[in-house]
Amino acid sequence: MNRISSQPGLVSLDDRRRPEPPALVLVAHGSRDPRTLATVHDLLDQVRDRRPDLPVHLGHIELNEPLLPDTLASLGTADAVLVPLLLSRGYHVKRDIPDMAAASPARTRVAAPLGPHPLLVDTLHARLVEAGWHTGTDEETRRESAVVLASAGSRDPESAIDTRRTAQLLAERLGVPVVPAYASAATPTVETAIRALTARGRHKVAVASYFTAPGLFARQCAEKAPWIASAPLGTHPAMADLILHRYDQASATQVTSAA
Template identity: 75%
Template sequence: MTDLDTTADTSGRRGIVALDGRRRPGPPALVLVGHGSRDPRALRTVLALMERVRELRPGLSVRLGHIELNEPLLPDTLAGLGDAPAVLVPLLLSRGYHVKRDIPEMAAGATAHTRVAAPLGPHPLLVETLYDRLLEAGWPTAPDDAVRRASGVVLAAAGSRDPDSAADTRRTARLLADRLGVPVVPAYATAATPTVRTAVRALTARGRHRVAVASCFTAPGRFATQCAEAAPWMSSAPLGAHQAMARLILHRYDQAVSTPATLRNRTPASA
């Protein structure tokens, strides 16, 4: 028989309670931080992804907060946690202003101790999701040499003026190129160049006449739709509630939990 028991309080936090009534702290809550979108499909997709995470880690308190446009907003989610510690996992695919400034500033106003995890990209699990979405769109599972020589991919991302964001997207493109065995050119919906249409023309000029667009967006929305419309051959769906994305979220959470405090105070890396 053990002298400990697990329980959950009314806020959904789990902890360990000794028989003398003293609570030992459980793991920090995992707060998914979405950007927010006016497209209703985006919120539905993020909620489905959140359920995937809960299925993989039963008992972990998993919450959602948005930077803008959708409720709940991140400050409201953190206020609802009271003094419970939390790890904020950005549903963003590279470093940039939101990861470096917006999210830490929102977290600084919370009562609880918070940690900001690295963004989801670049990472092999992100590439696994991109690859599977391309296969779903019709990318050949075993292309021969002739097909490879004629094919290329444009990796369509949101875009940012932050050079770290562009570096992360280029790294994701290189990882995807290694997986596919064809050139992958990063392109952006806004704030950076090249555009998707420009990247498509560049690949075509190199003799790559079968050009697919890989949607490097967490969920459907305006940017994802615009980039898909520029695809001359096929366009994959956004990343969505893929099992690998849920695993990646938990990986970033675990990284943040295990990182010493002196390192957590630096800008999150995306290795």
């Protein structure tokens, strides 16, 4: 006779226990700014609230504990999906995280970075509206308006491709030009992008903070805004949804590494 389990999803109708889902390991960069760590922990809480039966862990690339190798070591030979809390492809996504995963005993899959994705655009739009962006602007105001998408920057050309794609998606949402700009390692700078837009008659330039959490780069970019500057992506609910989406995508693939 079939019985209903007190843990839905773990026991099938014929009483055979289903495999445990792979653990989700959120991989954060790490920061000396305590607000960054607080943001990461808030996102973890949101993910746990959405999937109470999912094992969720945290590992940092540098600067904060637990470091990713320590987190993976604690999992033993368990299955795990590593979700980078990063917004584009780059050295950390393509080298650091896979190398750490390959050196661990865990059976791992590395998910894609969070961006580009429409859920990030939802978050960027919401943060701009919070900062004072008017969604119902008239045509004249729209012709004068533009956005600089301020990002950390990377020397990896694929990172720039991903950031430009996010800028394109945000421009489609807002109906105004959106120019990607960078705090370091890439061009144009935020100041250069603002000057270029102003020269084109765009006198209402907002800075959209394309950072996962508050920090030095986010503050420096916001300070350059001639009009409004949005808050970092932070703990907007769409961010937790996107983390789980990347987890689900990677979970559907084969295990890519095991020590």
